[in-house]
Amino acid sequence: MKKKLIQAIAEMQETEAVQLAQAMLDSNEDPQVVLDACREAMTIVGSRYEEGDYFLPHLIVAGDMLQEIGEMVKPKLAAERESEEPLGEIVIGTVAGDVHDIGKDIVAFMLEVNGFEVHDLGVDVSAEKFVEKIKEVQPDVLALSGFLTLAFDSMKETVQAITANGLRDNLKIMIGGAPMDESVTTYIGADNYGRDATAAVRMAKDWIGGN
Amino acid sequence: MSKSPEELYQERVKRILDTVALKEPDRVPIFGPYELFPYTYANVVFKDAMADYALARKACHKFLDDFEPDADFGPILAYPSKPMETLGIKWFKWAGNGLGDHVMYQYVEGEYMKDDEYDQFTYDPSHFMTTKWLPRSFKALEGLEGFPPTRLMMWFGWTGLLPALTNDELWQALENARKSGKELGEWFGSIGQYAGEIKAKGFPQAFAAFSWPPFDIIGDTLRGTRGIMGDIIRRPEKLLKALESTTQMTIEYGAGAAGADLPLCWIWMHKGSAGFMSDEQYAKFYWPPLREAIESLVDLVVIPVVYCEGDDTPRLKYFAEVPPGKVIFHFATMDMAKAKEVLGDVACISGNIPNRLMLTGTPDEVKDYCKMLIDTCGRGGGYIMDTSALLDEAKTENVRAMFDFTREYGVY
Numbered sequence: 077m078k079k080k081l082i083q084a085i086a087e088m089q090e091t092e093a094v095q096l097a098q099a100m101l102d103s104n105e106d107p108q109v110v111l112d113a114c115r116e117a118m119t120i121v122g123s124r125y126e127e128g129d130y131f132l133p134h135l136i137v138a139g140d141m142l143q144e145i146g147e148m149v150k151p152k153l154a155a156e157r158e159s160e161e162p163l164g165e166i167v168i169g170t171v172a173g174d175v176h177d178i179g180k181d182i183v184a185f186m187l188e189v190n191g192f193e194v195h196d197l198g199v200d201v202s203a204e205k206f207v208e209k210i211k212e213v214q215p216d217v218l219a220l221s222g223f224l225t226l227a228f229d230s231m232k233e234t235v236q237a238i239t240a241n242g243l244r245d246n247l248k249i250m251i252g253g254a255p256m257d258e259s260v261t262t263y264i265g266a267d268n269y270g271r272d273a274t275a276a277v278r279m280a281k282d283w284i285g286g287n
Numbered sequence: 288m289s290k291s292p293e294e295l296y297q298e299r300v301k302r303i304l305d306t307v308a309l310k311e312p313d314r315v316p317i318f319g320p321y322e323l324f325p326y327t328y329a330n331v332v333f334k335d336a337m338a339d340y341a342l343a344r345k346a347c348h349k350f351l352d353d354f355e356p357d358a359d360f361g362p363i364l365a366y367p368s369k370p371m372e373t374l375g376i377k378w379f380k381w382a383g384n385g386l387g388d389h390v391m392y393q394y395v396e397g398e399y400m401k402d403d404e405y406d407q408f409t410y411d412p413s414h415f416m417t418t419k420w421l422p423r424s425f426k427a428l429e430g431l432e433g434f435p436p437t438r439l440m441m442w443f444g445w446t447g448l449l450p451a452l453t454n455d456e457l458w459q460a461l462e463n464a465r466k467s468g469k470e471l472g473e474w475f476g477s478i479g480q481y482a483g484e485i486k487a488k489g490f491p492q493a494f495a496a497f498s499w500p501p502f503d504i505i506g507d508t509l510r511g512t513r514g515i516m517g518d519i520i521r522r523p524e525k526l527l528k529a530l531e532s533t534t535q536m537t538i539e540y541g542a543g544a545a546g547a548d549l550p551l552c553w554i555w556m557h558k559g560s561a562g563f564m565s566d567e568q569y570a571k572f573y574w575p576p577l578r579e580a581i582e583s584l585v586d587l588v589v590i591p592v593v594y595c596e597g598d599d600t601p602r603l604k605y606f607a608e609v610p611p612g613k614v615i616f617h618f619a620t621m622d623m624a625k626a627k628e629v630l631g632d633v634a635c636i637s638g639n640i641p642n643r644l645m646l647t648g649t650p651d652e653v654k655d656y657c658k659m660l661i662d663t664c665g666r667g668g669g670y671i672m673d674t675s676a677l678l679d680e681a682k683t684e685n686v687r688a689m690f691d692f693t694r695e696y697g698v699y
Contacts, residue, residue, distance in 0.1 A: 088520050131564045133516040140517065175380060175393045178512050225646050225680040226390055254597070254619070255643040255676075263647045272562060 077105070078113045085117035085141050086124075088134060097145040107152040114142055122189045126274045132182070139185055162193035164284035167209050168219040169197035171230035176223035179253055179273075183219060186273040192217075192280060203230075203237035210243050216284050219276060220266065222253040228260060235265040248283045252276060295489030299357045300548050303491075303671070307590055307635045308612045311668040315661055315697030317690060318493055318637060318671055319356025322364050322391045323679035324686065325349070333389045334382035337368040340477035344484070351485060354690050358493035358549060361481045364677070366392060370470035373463065375426025378508070391679050399423050400509035402518065405525035408509070411438055412532050420509070422460075427467070430460030495544035496552040496589070501533040501576035506558045515558065519568055530576045537580035544589040551615070552584060553592045560597025574605045585613045592637075595619060596676060603629040619675040627664045636664055637671035640689060645674060645681035650688035657692050665697065672697065 077100050084093035100110050121138045124130040166187055170180050177199050184196045195213055197205055210218065218238070220231050231251055238244050249266040256269040267283075270276040290298070298313075305312040326333050329346035336343040343362035351359050368381060378399070381392040399420055400408060408415045414436050422429045434457060435448035451457070482492045499507065505526070506515035518526045541552035558564075559573040581591050591614050593606070598620035606616055607629050617638040618626060626636050640656055648656075657672065664670035672693045678686070 090521065129565075131562065131568065132512070133519040133564060133568065136513055136516045137520045173387060173390055175386075175395060178396075224391070224393075225642050228643070228646060228680070255641065257641070257643060259647055260643050 078109055081110070081113040082117045082120070085114065085138060086120040088137050090137060090141055093141050094144055094148075097148055101148060101152055107149045110145065110149050114145055118142060118189045122186060122277075125186070126277075135182060135185060163191040164216040164280065165193045165195070165213055166217045166219055166280060167195045167197065167206065167213065167215040168221065169201035169206065170199040170221040170223075171227050171234055172200060172202045173230050174222050174224050174227045175199045176221070176253075179223065180219075180221035183221065183252060183270075183273045183276045186277050187219075187280060190277045190281070192284075203234040206234050207237050207241050207243065210238060210247065211241070214246075216246075216248065217280050218247055218249045219280075220249065220251045220264075222251070222256070225255055227253060228255075228263060231264040231266065239265075248279075250276060250279050290489075292487060292489035296486060296491060299489070300491050302357055303549060306668050306671055307615055309632070309635065309667075309669045311699050314699060315665050315693055316357040316671045317693050317697075318673040319350070319354065319359045321350070321360060322677040323389070324681050326365070327389070327680070328353075328683060328686075332382075333365065333391070334368070336362070336365045337382060340367070340474060344477060344481045347481065348484070351488070351490060354686065356490075356493070356690070358491050358551075359485055360493050361478065361485065363478055363494065367470065367474040370467040370474070373427060373467040373470060377424055377426065391677075394507075396507070396511045396513075398511050398514050400505075400514075402510075402514065402522070405518075405522065405529050409525070409529045409532050411436065412536070414438065427463035428460045430454070430456035430458070433457050491549045492547075493549070493551060494553050495547035495550050496541045498537050498540035498552050498554045498580075498584075498591075500554060500556055500559065500573070501530050501537050501580060502559060502573045503555070503557045504533040504536055505529055512558060516563070519564065519572060523572075526572060530572065534576040534580050537577070538583045538587075541580070541584045541589050541591065542587055544584075545587045550589045551592050552589045553594050554581075556593060556595045556599070557597070559602065560595065560599050561601050562598070566601060569602065569605070574602070578605070578608060581609050581614060585610050590615060592617060595621070600625065606630060607633050609634055615671065617673065623660060624663050627666070627669075631666075631669065635669045635671060638673040638675055640672075640674045642674050642676050642678060642681070645678060645685045645689070648682075648685060650684050653685045653688040654692040657689055658696060661693070661697050668699070 077096060081093060081096045081100065084096055097110050101107060118138065121130060121134060125135060168180060168184050170176055184194045188194050195209060197209060220234060222231060235249060238247065251261060251264060251266045251269045261269045268279055270279055302312045302316045306316055323333060326336050326346045329349040331342055331346040336346055343365045347361045366381065368384065371379065378395050378397060379392060380386050380395060382388050382390055386393065417434045418432055422432045433451055433454050435451040440448050506512060510518060544550040544552040559569055584591050593614060594617045596619050599618060600622050603626060611633050614634045616630060616634050616636050618636060619638065621639055623639050630636055639660060644652060644656060
């Protein structure tokens with residue numbers, strides 16, 4: 077059944093996937109097995125996306141399946157079980173003044189699928205909020221998203237606030253969004269930029285390790 | 288002898304029409320479709336420009352006088368805050384209303400049509416818009432929810448349905464609509480006044496209509512990105528059926544451009560760019576309805592300005608299918624040499640100066656980029672100078688460099 081579930085999720089058979097997960101839980105299958113199947117399926121979805129076989133529609137449907145099955149499994153989990161140690165911690169958000177979330181959400185999703193623990197602060201996030209969260213979770217990577225040119229200065233201010241708080245040294249900062257490139261990276265004082273979610277995953281892995 | 292405004296007007300219109308027709312004009316035309324920049328340049332706070340229409344006109348005049356684009360957008364993108372406040376619009380944030388005082392508006396996506404409402408929408412789009420979309424979009428129009436379906440009023444149907452019009456909430460909503468309608472009238476009066484004023488100075492208006500691709504009408508404002516992308520996999524047949532309706536809407540939105548001196552209908556392209564969907568999905572859901580709408584608009588003697596806001600390099604092969612010499616394709620992210628190669632004999636192309644360059648670059652870098660564009664895309668005509676996206680934050684000297692260099696180097 078586990079194999080079938082992996083296949084159903086990876087092939088976008090939503091109804092079948094949910095039914096299979098339910099059947100597994102009903103037959104007293106270890107809920108962890110269901111979750112493992114989801115994780116394995118998402119790895120397949122992720123790599124198909126990276127290879128250009130899957131696109132936004134697939135990521136969205138896969139994400140919804142994952143959430144739905146996750147909700148079904150939750151009450152069956154006796155206690156909050158320690159899942160696998162994450163590859164690293166990442167704080168992500170769209171910077172102050174910008175309320176665009178689609179690109180940021182895709183990046184957060186792909187990072188999660190690839191084994192990172194992601195703290196998503198949402199959109200229009202002030203420099204102070206980023207600083208606060210960085211102090212709290214001490215992430216390895218900060219991912220700043222912005223769709224508009226007004227985001228440049230918000231990003232710059234965010235990086236300055238991080239430096240002023242003495243948090244810059246052990247932190248890698250990536251930026252992403254339509255207008256970002258190398259010159260913007262320099263302008264802002266970030267470490268690198270990514271064209272898409274695949275690039276974000278690659279950067280995070282390069283920085284933190286994990287193949 | 289200097290030319291009269293009338294002569295300059297005709298010259299500018301001809302420059303653009305020749306370029307669209309793939310004939311060599313006297314020089315590369317320059318568009319001025321700017322958002323925030325003219326207001327920043329004129330030291331006008333955007334929030335104020337959205338409330339004070341005379342102030343918005345004044346800012347745009349200053350920009351026009353100092354930069355002289357070949358076609359001008361004017362204050363149309365400074366949406367009027369007063370009627371939007373009256374209506375309690377839910378999917379929009381603007382300067383002073385959810386955003387800072389001097390920033391461009393931003394759209395807040397949501398699901399304004401539920402996944403199980405496709406049939407209702409496709410069957411009677413107007414009734415759906417009246418009773419579902421308007422109440423969900425505008426706080427002040429929530430009372431329209433109970434508006435009866437006029438399609439059922441024939442024969443003696445009206446006897447059962449007209450009593451619904453006695454509902455007080457419905458009348459309150461109509462009263463609110465009347466109030467905002469009057470306020471919008473003032474704004475449109477200002478837009479018309481500006482168009483007249485710049486014509487008298489010798490400048491044509493850069494737009495005669497705005498429209499949206501059939502796919503994005505559903506994706507942007509009805510289902511949202513998440514919704515429509517899932518629908519491609521979950522309910523492809525319903526989506527295709529709804530696209531038949533929205534194809535007609537794309538045409539209707541744009542048809543008003545017919546008869547204008549510059550009959551340009553800007554079609555804002557969003558969710559068909561690279562990364563959003565596969566080639567196969569594009570060929571099934573995005574392109575055929577859009578192509579049909581483009582062809583119909585061309586038949587109506589409208590010039591579609593297909594404004595690609597993402598990376599549309601993989602879509603070039605489809606764009607090459609449009610009627611030759613009748614369409615403008617604007618590109619944000621694009622291999623422009625490839626675009627010229629594929630579309631050179633088919634359509635005029637425009638845009639591509641990176642907006643980030645206008646903000647973080649130097650005048651020399653801007654000039655180099657403009658030179659590359661003119662050298663690559665300008666051969667024999669068919670190219671209009673423009674930035675990648677509507678210009679917000681930018682250094683004045685960079686905008687100056689773009690205009691001055693193009694006027695000098697872009698002469699044929």
